[in-house]
Amino acid sequence: MTEPPVRVGIVGAGIGGLSLALALRERGLQADVFEQAPELTEIGAAIALSANAIREFDRLGLAGELAAASTIPTELIYRHWRDGSRIAAHPVRQDDWYEKQFGAPYFGIHRADLQKILSGAFDAEHLHLGCRLVNITEHADSVVLKFASGRTHEADLVVGADGVRSTVRRWITGADDMVYSGTSAFRGIVPTENLPSLPDPHAIQFWMGPDGHLLHYAIGGAGEAVNFFAVVETPSIWLHDGSVAEVADEVPVASFRGWHPAVTEMIEAASSPVRWGLFTVRPLLRWYRGRVVILGDAAHGMLPHHGQGANTSIEDAFALAGLLTDARGDDLETTFSRYQALRRARTRKIQRSAQVTSSLLHLPDGPAARTRDAKVATVPQDYGWIHDYDVQQALQASGPAPAAHSRNEAR
Amino acid sequence: MPQDQVLVGITEILGGVADINQAEITPETSLADLGIDSLMMVEVVVAAEDRFGLLINDDDWPRFKTVLDATRYIDQAAGRP
Numbered sequence: 001m002t003e004p005p006v007r008v009g010i011v012g013a014g015i016g017g018l019s020l021a022l023a024l025r026e027r028g029l030q031a032d033v034f035e036q037a038p039e040l041t042e043i044g045a046a047i048a049l050s051a052n053a054i055r056e057f058d059r060l061g062l063a064g065e066l067a068a069a070s071t072i073p074t075e076l077i078y079r080h081w082r083d084g085s086r087i088a089a090h091p092v093r094q095d096d097w098y099e100k101q102f103g104a105p106y107f108g109i110h111r112a113d114l115q116k117i118l119s120g121a122f123d124a125e126h127l128h129l130g131c132r133l134v135n136i137t138e139h140a141d142s143v144v145l146k147f148a149s150g151r152t153h154e155a156d157l158v159v160g161a162d163g164v165r166s167t168v169r170r171w172i173t174g175a176d177d178m179v180y181s182g183t184s185a186f187r188g189i190v191p192t193e194n195l196p197s198l199p200d201p202h203a204i205q206f207w208m209g210p211d212g213h214l215l216h217y218a219i220g221g222a223g224e225a226v227n228f229f230a231v232v233e234t235p236s237i238w239l240h241d242g243s244v245a246e247v248a249d250e251v252p253v254a255s256f257r258g259w260h261p262a263v264t265e266m267i268e269a270a271s272s273p274v275r276w277g278l279f280t281v282r283p284l285l286r287w288y289r290g291r292v293v294i295l296g297d298a299a300h301g302m303l304p305h306h307g308q309g310a311n312t313s314i315e316d317a318f319a320l321a322g323l324l325t326d327a328r329g330d331d332l333e334t335t336f337s338r339y340q341a342l343r344r345a346r347t348r349k350i351q352r353s354a355q356v357t358s359s360l361l362h363l364p365d366g367p368a369a370r371t372r373d374a375k376v377a378t379v380p381q382d383y384g385w386i387h388d389y390d391v392q393q394a395l396q397a398s399g400p401a402p403a404a405h406s407r408n409e410a411r
Numbered sequence: 412m413p414q415d416q417v418l419v420g421i422t423e424i425l426g427g428v429a430d431i432n433q434a435e436i437t438p439e440t441s442l443a444d445l446g447i448d449s450l451m452m453v454e455v456v457v458a459a460e461d462r463f464g465l466l467i468n469d470d471d472w473p474r475f476k477t478v479l480d481a482t483r484y485i486d487q488a489a490g491r492p
Contacts, residue, residue, distance in 0.1 A: 285466055345457040349450050352469055385450070 006327055007157030008032070009145055011133050011168050013040060015047070015111075016296030016313030017161035018118035021126070022060055023321035024131055032153060033122070034145065036132035040119055040308040045187060046110050046219045046227035048204065050070065050308040051102035052389040053314035055143040058104060065117050072098075073204040074226040078376045081209025084199065088377045092204065101380070107327045108204070108217040108227065110189070128153075133162070136292060137170045141329065143291040156329045157291045159320065161313070164279050166298035172289040180238040183304060183358060184245075186230045186252040186290035188270025192223060195269065197262040201226060202363075208372075209262050210364035212256065214263050215305075228266050230256065231278070233362055238277045249273045278303055278354075283348060288336035295320060299343075302351040303358050306386060312347050315391050322395040342398050350386060414486045417463070421482050424458045438479040449473070455481075465489055 006029055010017045013035035021031045049057075049066070057063060069321050078087040091097035092106055096140075099105045119127060121362055135146040136158065145153045160168020164178055194202050204217035216228035232255050252275075253267045281301035298312030320339050327335040363369040375382070418438060426433040429445040436445065447455065452475075456467045459481070465488050475481045 245475045246454060283466060283469065284458075285464065341461075344461075345454045348457055352449075352453055355469070 005337045006324060006329060007154075007156045008324070009034065009143070009153055009158045010162045011038075011145070011158065011297075012162035013115075013119065013127060014128070014161060014163060014313075015118070015310045016298075016317055017159075018115065018122060019056075019314045020159060020161060020295065020317035020321060021120060021122050023056070023318045024324065025122070026060060027321050028132075028324045029321070029324060030126070032126045032128060032155070034131040034133065034147065034153065036130070036238040038130040040115050040129070041112065041131070046108060046189065046217075047114065047310045048217060049107040049109060049114070050307065050311050051098070051104035051106065051387045052105040052391075055106065056314060056318045056391060058364075060121065062121060063104075065175060066107055066109065066114070067105070068221050069113040069117065070109040070285070071220060071223040072105055072107060072218050073202065074200065074322040075203045075204060076379065077200060077203045077205045078231075078373070078379075079205055079207045079260070081207050081213075081219050081259050081263070084207075084262060087208070087373045088379070089203075090380045098387075101384070103390075105243045106387075109249060110227075133167050136168070138292070139201075141292045148264045155291075157293070157327075157332055158326075159280065160292065160298045162292040162298055163250075164281060164297040164301035166294060167203060168292060169281070169294050169298045172286065172294060173284060173369060176239045177282045177284060179280050179282050179300065181280055181355075181358070182236055183231055183233055183303070184235065184238075185232070185276045185278060186255070186267060186270075187276060188267070188272045188273065189219070189225050189227050190266055191267040192226050194217065195226060195258075195262070195266055197265045198226070199262065206376075207260065208361050209259060209343050209362070211362050213361040214256070214259075214266070215265065226266065228270070230263070230267055231305075231358075231361070239252070240277065243277050243279060245388060246276045247273050247275050251275070281349065283351075287344070288333070291322070291332055293332075293336045293339065300351055302347070303354040303390045305357040306350055306363060306383065308350050308354070308386060312350060315389065316343055318391045319395060322392070333392075338398065342394060346389070346394075353383075412442070414482060417486045417489070418482045420462050421455075421459065421478060421485065424455055424462065425478065428454045428458070436478060438477065438482065440478050441476055442478070442481075443476075459485060463489055 008031040011034045013033045021033050024031045046264050058214035059232050072093040076090045132148040137144045142154050143158050160166050202218045202223045207214040211233040214230040216226050219227050287299045323335050323339050360372045421434050422436045452487050456472050
């Protein structure tokens with residue numbers, strides 16, 4: 001292989017950073033990934049991978065490994081918060097509906113499993129743990145990252161994949177663009193066998209009620225555990241330093257008092273007295289400055305109600321890698337501007353839609369909720385645009401940069 | 412930037428997103444009549460932000476009913492320090 005035209009430094013080894021590293025390698029570009037954590041461990045949380053992301057991993061040959069660690073939901077079901085009645089139900093695995101419709105499957109997977117599969121597909125020698133970014137210095141023809149340990153790294157360009165509290169974004173915009181949503185969540189992973197009251201434990205289900213909702217789906221190769229995310233419209237102001245705050249033991253289940261036993265049983269079974277503040281990033285005019293650019297939550301942190309935070313990070317990663325294929329070190333602005341043009345409207349739509357969805361999921365019983373209930377009957381049609389998106393097609397439509405075709409061409 | 416320049420820019424953007432001849436778009440034209448739904452409106456908003464170099468708050472643009480509403484908003488936002 002000839003000398004790579006661009007040396008890329010990636011800040012953050014989350015889903016977006018690792019996806020970018022793999023996407024660049026597919027294109028024959030070398031990346032070094034720097035992660036502040038001393039090891040790749042994700043605390044109890046799962047994600048739902050949708051077709052718009054899985055079709056990229058499929059091309060890299062990772063679909064089998066992902067499938068082995070994932071559960072495909074039977075159906076997408078919306079339920080009433082108190083009586084548990086099915087307001088609407090849509091097939092997912094049933095009749096192979098989702099994969100036939102969107103060209104790739106839908107996977108519930110533990111974050112740690114996903115991260116392990118992605119990092120395992122990458123080269124360990126280029127994954128650098130325990131590197132907390134403290135400074136970025138731009139030079140005429142390079143950019144230097146400085147880490148808390150004193151270590152430095154010189155690259156042609158830097159990609160910040162460092163999440164909603166991004167240090168790299170702060171360097172680009174000069175401001176803290178993070179916004180607290182006024183909502184927070186309790187979450188957990190519970191063995192399916194501990195949920196006797198739960199109907200359809202292998203479906204992805206929204207339980208919708210006044211000032212809150214609970215979403216859950218199964219994970220693991222055999223659906224052996226259920227991951228849930230229970231959102232409430234409190235506190236109005238977030239007074240803690242990080243995104244996580246300890247609460248008294250009884251607070252999570254008390255927040256859902258009066259809800260269906262399946263809901264309270266699930267929250268109780270997790271016995272995790274911790275509240276996660278939900279933060280977004282206000283829309284930004286520029287995702288780049290000089291030789292530095294951002295992707296994923298760092299660029300467009302969104303509410304998770306379409307399950308698209310990680311999936312849009314993966315889209316970003318493959319889009320940016322495609323555009324970097326014919327980037328020139330002395331003209332990165334052109335490439336970054338094309339990347340932003342390709343990604344900003346798409347992610348803003350999902351970010352905005354997730355915001356609107358948050359209020360719709362939290363309506364009290366009444367006329368507004370009945371209108372909402374009629375709307376969720378057409379969710380697969382109304383939100384198909386999220387799932388049928390194809391990064392490679394979007395790249396081809398956007399201009400001359402070549403799309404990736406075969407998993408082996410860049411090795 | 413004079414308001415008529417903003418109007419020209421908005422008209423070009425709307426014509427592109429709605430795939431409609433710009434000659435058919437007047438200040439009084441309603442965005443709904445152009446077939447602009449909330450998803451298309453995000454494309455309009457992002458294109459207008461890029462073109463005029465300012466951010467349009469997500470809480471503000473759902474209130475735009477006509478071409479003139481969008482034009483006035485951008486004209487006034489651009490004039491702010």
